[in-house]
Amino acid sequence: MTNASAPQRLRGVLSPVVTPFKADLSPDAARFVRHCKWLLANGCAGLAVFGTNSEANSLSAEERMVLLEELVQAGVPAAKLVPGTGCCALTDTVRLSAHATALGCAGVLMLPPFYYKGVSDEGVYRSFAETIERVGDARLAVYLYHIPPVSQVPVSFAVIERLLDRYPGSVAGIKDSSGDWANTQALNERFGARGFDVFAGSETFLLRNMHAGGAGCITAGANVNPGPIDRLFRNWQAPDAEAQQAAIDAVRAALQKFPMIAALKATVAHYAGDPDWRTVRPPLVELTPAQESELFAALQALGFDMPGIRA
Amino acid sequence: MTNASAPQRLRGVLSPVVTPFKADLSPDAARFVRHCKWLLANGCAGLAVFGTNSEANSLSAEERMVLLEELVQAGVPAAKLVPGTGCCALTDTVRLSAHATALGCAGVLMLPPFYYKGVSDEGVYRSFAETIERVGDARLAVYLYHIPPVSQVPVSFAVIERLLDRYPGSVAGIKDSSGDWANTQALNERFGARGFDVFAGSETFLLRNMHAGGAGCITAGANVNPGPIDRLFRNWQAPDAEAQQAAIDAVRAALQKFPMIAALKATVAHYAGDPDWRTVRPPLVELTPAQESELFAALQALGFDMPGIRA
Numbered sequence: 001m002t003n004a005s006a007p008q009r010l011r012g013v014l015s016p017v018v019t020p021f022k023a024d025l026s027p028d029a030a031r032f033v034r035h036c037k038w039l040l041a042n043g044c045a046g047l048a049v050f051g052t053n054s055e056a057n058s059l060s061a062e063e064r065m066v067l068l069e070e071l072v073q074a075g076v077p078a079a080k081l082v083p084g085t086g087c088c089a090l091t092d093t094v095r096l097s098a099h100a101t102a103l104g105c106a107g108v109l110m111l112p113p114f115y116y117k118g119v120s121d122e123g124v125y126r127s128f129a130e131t132i133e134r135v136g137d138a139r140l141a142v143y144l145y146h147i148p149p150v151s152q153v154p155v156s157f158a159v160i161e162r163l164l165d166r167y168p169g170s171v172a173g174i175k176d177s178s179g180d181w182a183n184t185q186a187l188n189e190r191f192g193a194r195g196f197d198v199f200a201g202s203e204t205f206l207l208r209n210m211h212a213g214g215a216g217c218i219t220a221g222a223n224v225n226p227g228p229i230d231r232l233f234r235n236w237q238a239p240d241a242e243a244q245q246a247a248i249d250a251v252r253a254a255l256q257k258f259p260m261i262a263a264l265k266a267t268v269a270h271y272a273g274d275p276d277w278r279t280v281r282p283p284l285v286e287l288t289p290a291q292e293s294e295l296f297a298a299l300q301a302l303g304f305d306m307p308g309i310r311a
Numbered sequence: 312m313t314n315a316s317a318p319q320r321l322r323g324v325l326s327p328v329v330t331p332f333k334a335d336l337s338p339d340a341a342r343f344v345r346h347c348k349w350l351l352a353n354g355c356a357g358l359a360v361f362g363t364n365s366e367a368n369s370l371s372a373e374e375r376m377v378l379l380e381e382l383v384q385a386g387v388p389a390a391k392l393v394p395g396t397g398c399c400a401l402t403d404t405v406r407l408s409a410h411a412t413a414l415g416c417a418g419v420l421m422l423p424p425f426y427y428k429g430v431s432d433e434g435v436y437r438s439f440a441e442t443i444e445r446v447g448d449a450r451l452a453v454y455l456y457h458i459p460p461v462s463q464v465p466v467s468f469a470v471i472e473r474l475l476d477r478y479p480g481s482v483a484g485i486k487d488s489s490g491d492w493a494n495t496q497a498l499n500e501r502f503g504a505r506g507f508d509v510f511a512g513s514e515t516f517l518l519r520n521m522h523a524g525g526a527g528c529i530t531a532g533a534n535v536n537p538g539p540i541d542r543l544f545r546n547w548q549a550p551d552a553e554a555q556q557a558a559i560d561a562v563r564a565a566l567q568k569f570p571m572i573a574a575l576k577a578t579v580a581h582y583a584g585d586p587d588w589r590t591v592r593p594p595l596v597e598l599t600p601a602q603e604s605e606l607f608a609a610l611q612a613l614g615f616d617m618p619g620i621r622a
Contacts, residue, residue: 025401025441057399057426060372060406088368088399090336090592095371113594114426115368117461123594130336130593150428152463153594281401282441283424283434283464 007079007106007141009172009197011215013206013230014082015044015222016051018264019059019067021279027059027067031277033074035223035268038309040080043230044222047076048109048175050084052150053220053261058281061092065099078104082218086111086145090127094134097142107141107172109218114151125159132163132170140170143218147177147201154178157190164194175218177201181208188212203229204252207245210236220260221252224267224306247302254298262287263295270296271306318390318417318450320483320508322526324517324541325393326355326533327362327420329575330370330378332590338370338378342588344385346534346579349620351391354541355533358387359420359486361395363461364531364572369592372403376410389415393529397422397456401438405445408453418452418483420529425462436470443474443481451481454529458488458512465489468501475505486529488512492519499523514540515563518556521547531571532563535578535617558613565609573598574606581607582617 017039020031036047049071050056050064059067064083072078085096085108097108110131112124132140144163146155155174163171173196176184184205187198189212197215200206206217206229222229225248232244255263262280266287269277278286287295328350331342347358360382361367361375370378375394383389396407396419408419421442423435443451455474457466466485474482484507487495495516498509500523508526511517517528517540533540536559543555566574573591577598580588589597598606 052426058401058424060400060402063400063402089371089374090369091371091374113369115363115461116594117463119594120596123596126593126596150426152428282437283427283430285431285434285437 007104007139009141010046010080010082010106011197012045012233013043013216013222013226014046014048014199014218015039015226016048016053016218016220018223018261018268019054019056020277021281023276023279025279025281027063029067029070031274032067033071033076034311036071036076039222039226040076042308043226045216045230046080046082046106048082048084048218051109051218052147052177053223053264054084055261055281055284056084061087061096064096068100068103072103079106081105082107082109082143084109084111084145088113088115090130093131097131097140098135098137101135101137101140107143109143109145109175111145111147111151112153112155114153117152119153121156121158124153124155125162128159128163129166132167138169141172142170143172143199144174145177146174149177149179157186160191164191164196168194171196173197173199173215175199175201181205184209184214185212188214202252203248206232207236207241220264221248221255223264224255225251225304227307250302251299251304254295254302257298258287258291258295259284266292266295267299268309272309272311274311318415318452321357321391321393321417322508323356323544324354324527324533324537325357325359325510325529326350326537327359327364327529327531329534329572329579330365330367331588332592334587334590336590336592338374340378340381342585343378344382344387345622347382347387350533350537351387353619354537356527356541357391357393357417359393359395359529362420362529363458363488364534364575365395366572366592366595367395372398372407375407379411379414383414390417392416393418393420393454395420395422395456399424399426401441404442408442408451409446409448412446412448412451418454420454420456420486422456422458422462423464423466425464428463430464432467432469435464435466436473439470439474440477443478449480452483453481454483454510455485456488457485460488460490468497471502475502475507479505482507484508484510484526486510486512492516495520495525496523499525513563514559517543518547518552531575532559532566534575535566536562536615538618561613562610562615565606565613568609569598569602569606570595577603577606578610579620583620583622585622
């Protein structure tokens with residue numbers, strides 16, 4: 001264990017940043033840096049780069065490490081970064097987590113291994129515990145990533161309890177993308193008092209999560225709508241909080257009518273005037289022109305904008 | 312495209328070889344080589360190393376490449392190897408597939424990208440097509456890997472049709488681990504005449520697959536029971552074929568009462584007299600002593616043996 005102290009905890013709105021690709025499908029570091037800086041200047045308290053909406057699992061471990069270094073070298077503060085590091089292979093997860101921690105990242109967002117289905121709590125616990133032991137760095141701050149609709153492997157309360165008992169300084173919180181508010185609420189009730197920061201996995205739960213004592217949200221929608229989501233985070237006790245929530249929900253609903261990642265990239269492309277942003281890696285596909293038209297019309301009808309995104 | 316010709320097609324029984332680990336969870340090349348050689352000497356026509364039962368997705372790309380090279384250097388013929396190469400990231404899949412093909416492997420067993428769920432046929436097609444294009448080697452022989460119970464991402468008939476139309480020389484066949492005989496039968500009927508080799512994903516379908524014109528099976532059970540499975544492959548028209556099938560089914564059923572990979576490793580450990588074989592990587596866990604006792608008693612009652620496995 002190195003003895004350097006843990007980084008400062010982030011609260012607020014974090015974006016799982018969409019990853020731009022060039023025409024040859026290689027990551028486009030220049031666009032990535034530009035979008036990360038725009039997000040931090042427009043409401044994001046931090047960036048959960050390499051999340052589900054970042055197509056992180058469509059990148060090799062090397063590609064992720066190179067991109068992370070490029071971000072930091074370009075002046076994006078590591079203290080604002082919570083990169084996704086959970087892979088199917090223990091050795092990859094350890095390598096990415098150690099790398100991010102050594103760079104000074106605020107934390108790491110860690111999926112459980114997700115190839116095998118129906119695995120036991122014991123196996124999921126061992127995956128996280130072995131990773132924490134192998135990284136062996138007191139600065140490591142793990143945010144567990146619970147997203148059963150995609151990973152199909154949940155992070156159970158029993159696993160969280162065991163991890164908090166054994167590694168209280170290393171397990172910092174969770175991103176709950178279950179889509180089940182009852183689960184998010186129960187996480188706050190059961191673990192909130194232990195310094196375990198609960199982030200809702202969608203802005204649609206932000207107001208409820210703040211009432212429940214949560215730390216904010218880590219949400220795809222923050223890629224395009226960070227300002228209004230952050231405004232609600234900072235003003236959740238304001239009289240118009242419900243109206244703010246309804247307004248950000250409407251934008252989310254417009255996006256969610258389509259495959260989310262392609263819709264987010266199309267939206268960035270459109271508002272930035274930069275069509276190359278639409279590129280996705282297989283197995284994802286871009287929106288069709290008809291889908292794009294429908295999406296942009298819906299967003300316009302909502303008065304949606306991305307101020308300052310045009311380079 | 313390099314112009315070297317495609318390797319000779321394998322038929323018969325292929326084993327997705329279990330991967331041994333040392334106490335520190337690193338791959339154990341010496342045990343791996345020994346088991347691979349035992350399998351080839353005892354009925355396996357080929358080795359689908361790095362399959363689901365190999366914990367392949369619990370290995371990094373580098374770990375797989377190193378192990379594959381160690382196998383070949385140790386005298387396991389590349390022409391007998393069909394390593395699994397399908398990862399979530401296109402770049403990893405391309406790298407592993409190109410590496411295996413350059414080593415002279417008989418083929419590669421390719422999962423579709425499996426992190427994102429509910430992806431379109433277009434996206435799955437692009438994943439395979441882009442990989443074939445990027446490998447750009449006429450020796451590449453792709454065996455598609457259809458295992459929806461685990462990957463959750465199927466390889467549909469529409470995708471196969473498109474791939475066979477576009478890359479007839481590169482798409483060699485499929486391992487059907489759907490567990491659905493109707494699917495395996497339909498694959499033979501629809502694509503068998505186009506030189507598309509259909510391997511059942513379990514020995515329990517071997518006799519039916521041979522009657523349907525299939526090429527054999529690629530099956531976990533072949534890790535421990537290769538002789539009897541191969542005997543049925545070679546004698547599927549014999550009068551006692553049904554009885555042979557019933558006997559290998561009974562062994563499979565005994566194993567399947569437990570988590571399959573841990574059960575296979577426990578069985579190898581027991582019959583080889585080599586307890587270190589039991590080690591699995593998280594998120595898997597070893598069988599308990601009680602589970603082991605029950606398994607070994609069941610196998611013994613069936614007259615099961617692994618002749619010559621003891622070093």
